[in-house]
Amino acid sequence: xTKRAYxxxxxxxxxxxxxxxxxxxxxxxxxxxxxxxxxDAFHQCQEKIGYAQASTRLTALKQDPxxxxxxxxxxxxxxxxxxxxxxxxxxxxxxxxxxPVFKSRKRRQSIELTLSAFKYVDGQLYMAKSKAPLAIxxxxxLPGEPSTLTISKDSTGRYFVSCLCEFEPSKLPVTPNMIGIxxxxxxxxxTDQGERVGNPRHTAKYATSLALAQRRLxxxxxxxxxxxxxxxxxxxxxxxxxxxxxxxxHKLSRRLINxxxxxxxxxxxxxxxxxxxxxxxxxxxxxxxxxxxQLAYKAAWAGRSLVAIDPWFxxxxxxxxxxxxxxxxxxxxxxxxxxxxxxxxxxxxxxxTNIKAAGLAVLALGExxxxxxxxxxxxxx
Numbered sequence: 001x002t003k004r005a006y007x008x009x010x011x012x013x014x015x016x017x018x019x020x021x022x023x024x025x026x027x028x029x030x031x032x033x034x035x036x037x038x039x040d041a042f043h044q045c046q047e048k049i050g051y052a053q054a055s056t057r058l059t060a061l062k063q064d065p066x067x068x069x070x071x072x073x074x075x076x077x078x079x080x081x082x083x084x085x086x087x088x089x090x091x092x093x094x095x096x097x098x099x100p101v102f103k104s105r106k107r108r109q110s111i112e113l114t115l116s117a118f119k120y121v122d123g124q125l126y127m128a129k130s131k132a133p134l135a136i137x138x139x140x141x142l143p144g145e146p147s148t149l150t151i152s153k154d155s156t157g158r159y160f161v162s163c164l165c166e167f168e169p170s171k172l173p174v175t176p177n178m179i180g181i182x183x184x185x186x187x188x189x190x191t192d193q194g195e196r197v198g199n200p201r202h203t204a205k206y207a208t209s210l211a212l213a214q215r216r217l218x219x220x221x222x223x224x225x226x227x228x229x230x231x232x233x234x235x236x237x238x239x240x241x242x243x244x245x246x247x248x249x250h251k252l253s254r255r256l257i258n259x260x261x262x263x264x265x266x267x268x269x270x271x272x273x274x275x276x277x278x279x280x281x282x283x284x285x286x287x288x289x290x291x292x293x294q295l296a297y298k299a300a301w302a303g304r305s306l307v308a309i310d311p312w313f314x315x316x317x318x319x320x321x322x323x324x325x326x327x328x329x330x331x332x333x334x335x336x337x338x339x340x341x342x343x344x345x346x347x348x349x350x351x352x353t354n355i356k357a358a359g360l361a362v363l364a365l366g367e368x369x370x371x372x373x374x375x376x377x378x379x380x381x
Contacts, residue, residue: 001166001167001168002166002167002168002169002301003147003164003165003166003167004143004164004165004166004167005150005162005163005164005165006140006142006143006146006162006163006165007160007161007162007163008136008137008138008139008160008161008162008163009136009137009158009159009160010134010135010136010137010159010160010161011135011137011159012134012135012159013132013135015130015132016127016130016132016134017159019073019127019129019130020111020151020153020159022069022072022073023073023074023077023111024105024109024110024111024153025105026069026070026072026073026077026078027077027078027081027103027109027111028103028105028109029070030058030061030070030078030081030082031081031082031084031085031102031103032102032103033061034054034057034058034082034085035085035100035102036102037049037057038054038085038089050086051082051083051086054082054085054086055079055082058078058079058082062075073129074113074117074127074128074129076112076113076114076116076117076128077111077112077113077117080111080112080113080114081111081112084112085100088100106155106231107155108152108153108154108155109152109153110150110151110152110153111150111151111152112148112149112150113127113128113148113149113150113151114147114148115147115148116128117149118149120145120146123138125146125149125161125163127149127151134161136161142163142165143165143166143167143168144165144166144167145165146163146164146165147164147165147166148163148164149161149162149163149164150162150164154235154239155231155232155235155238155239156232156235156236156239157232158239169300169301169302170301170302171302171303172257172258172302172303172304174261174303175259175260175261176261177259177260177261177262178260178261178262178263178264178356178360179191179192179193179256179259179260179262179263179264179356180192180264180265180352180353180354180355180356180357180359181256181263181264181265181352181355182265182266182315182316182348182349182351182352182355183265183266183268183286183288183291184199184348185199185279185282185283185286186198186199187199187348188200188252188286188291189252189265189291190348190349190351190352191349191352192349192352192353192355192356194346194349196348197252199286200244200245200248201282201285202241202244202245202248202285203241203281203284203285204285205241205244206237206240206241209237210234210237210238210241213230213233213234213237214234216230216233217230217231217233217234245285245287245290246290249287249290249291249294250294252291253291253294253295253298254298256295257295257298257299257302257304258302260304261304261305262304262305262307262359262360262363263295263299263304263305263306263307264307264309264355264356264358264359264360265292265295265306265307265308265309265355265359266308266309266311266313266315266351266355267292267308267309267310267311268288268289268292268311269311270283270288270289292308305363307359307360307362307363309355309358309359309362313354313355313358314354315350315351315352315354315355315358316329316347316350316351316354317329318350318354319338319340319341319343319345319350320343320345320350320353320354320357321338321341321343322338322340322341322343324338324339324340324341326339329347333347334346334347334348335347
C-alpha cells in the first residue's frame with residue numbers, strides 16, 4: 001500500500017467561502033507571526049526555536065484578547081501550518097532549501113485538515129465548523145477514506161481539495177519494449193526509433209495575450225478594484241498555460257509508461273541549465289523536471305524501470321555505431337559524419353540511441369560498460 005493524493009475542484013457556498021477566507025487569513029497570520037518571532041530569536045539570541053516552542057507561542061497568541069479571531073476557526077490548520085514551518089526550517093538548516101519566507105494573501109492559499117477537522121460520510125466531505133458538504137466535482141472515485149485534506153484557493157479564485165488516500169498500485173503487464181529518449185527544446189523528446197514529439201511552447205502561444213494583460217495591469221492604480229480585476233486576468237492566463245503544460249506532460253508520460261518496460265533518459269541539471277539567460281524561458285516552459293518526475297512515480301506504480309543516465313555521459317558526441325567520441329560538437333550542428341566509421345548521424349536520434357544503450361548496460365550489469373563513463377540508474381521494478 002502507498003499513499004496518493006486525489007485532487008478535485010469544488011465550489012463553496014457563500015458561508016463556506018467566508019469560513020475559508022477567515023481560515024486562510026488566520027493560518028497566514030499565525031505562520032507569519034511565528035516566523036517573525038523565530039527569526040528575531042535566532043538573529044538576536046542565536047536561539048533555534050523548535051515545534052514545541054512554536055506550539056506554545058500559538059497558545060499564547062490565541063489567549064490574547066486582541067487576537068480572539070483565531071478561535072473562530074478550527075485549530076487543526078493552525079497547528080498544521082506550524083508543522084509545515086518546522087519542516088521548512090529543517091530543510092533550510094540541512095541545506096535543501098532557502099530560508100522560509102512570509103506568506104502573501106495575493107498568492108495561493110492553502111490549509112491542511114487532519115481526521116479531527118473533517119468528516120467523510122457517504123461519499124461527501126464535511127469540514128469543521130461547516131454543516132453543508134463541499135460541492136466537489138468528483139472526476140474519479142476515491143479508493144478509500146482520506147486521511148488528510150488540503151484545501152486550496154489559487155490566484156484566480158478557484159478552489160481545490162486534495163484528498164490523501166491509501167491505494168494499491170496495479171502493475172502493468174510486462175512488455176518487451178525498451179526505449180531511449182533525448183530531451184530537447186525544439187522537440188520535447190526524441191526516441192531512438194526516430195519519433196519526434198514536438199514542444200507545444202505554451203508560453204509562446206499565449207505570449208501576446210499575456211503581454212497585453214500585464215501591460216494593462218501595470219497601468220492600474222495600486223489598491224484599486226480595477227487593478228484587482230486586471231490581476232485576476234493575468235493570473236488566469238498563467239493558470240491556463242500551466243494547466244495546458246501539465247495536461248500535455250501527463251498524457252505523454254502515461255503513453256511512455258504504458259508502452260515501454262524500460263525507459264532510458266538523461267539526468268539533466270535543470271536548475272543549473274535555467275541560469276542560461278538566452279534559453280531560461282524556453283527551458284522553464286518545456287517542463288523537463290516535471291516530465292521526469294511524472295515518469296518516475298508512474299514507473300514505480302506500474303512496475304516499469306526508469307534509468308537515468310549521468311549528465312556528463314557524451315551521448316550526443318559519441319558515435320552509436322563504432323563508439324568514437326568527438327572532441328566537440330556545437331549546438332548548431334544537427335547532423336554529423338563519424339570521422340572513424342563514416343556513419344551519418346542525426347544529432348538527437350544518435351543521442352537517444354546512446355542513452356538507450358548505456359541505460360540497458362547499467363540495468364543489466366550495474367557498472368560502467370566499455371568505457372562509457374559514469375552512469376547512474378534509478379529503477380522501479
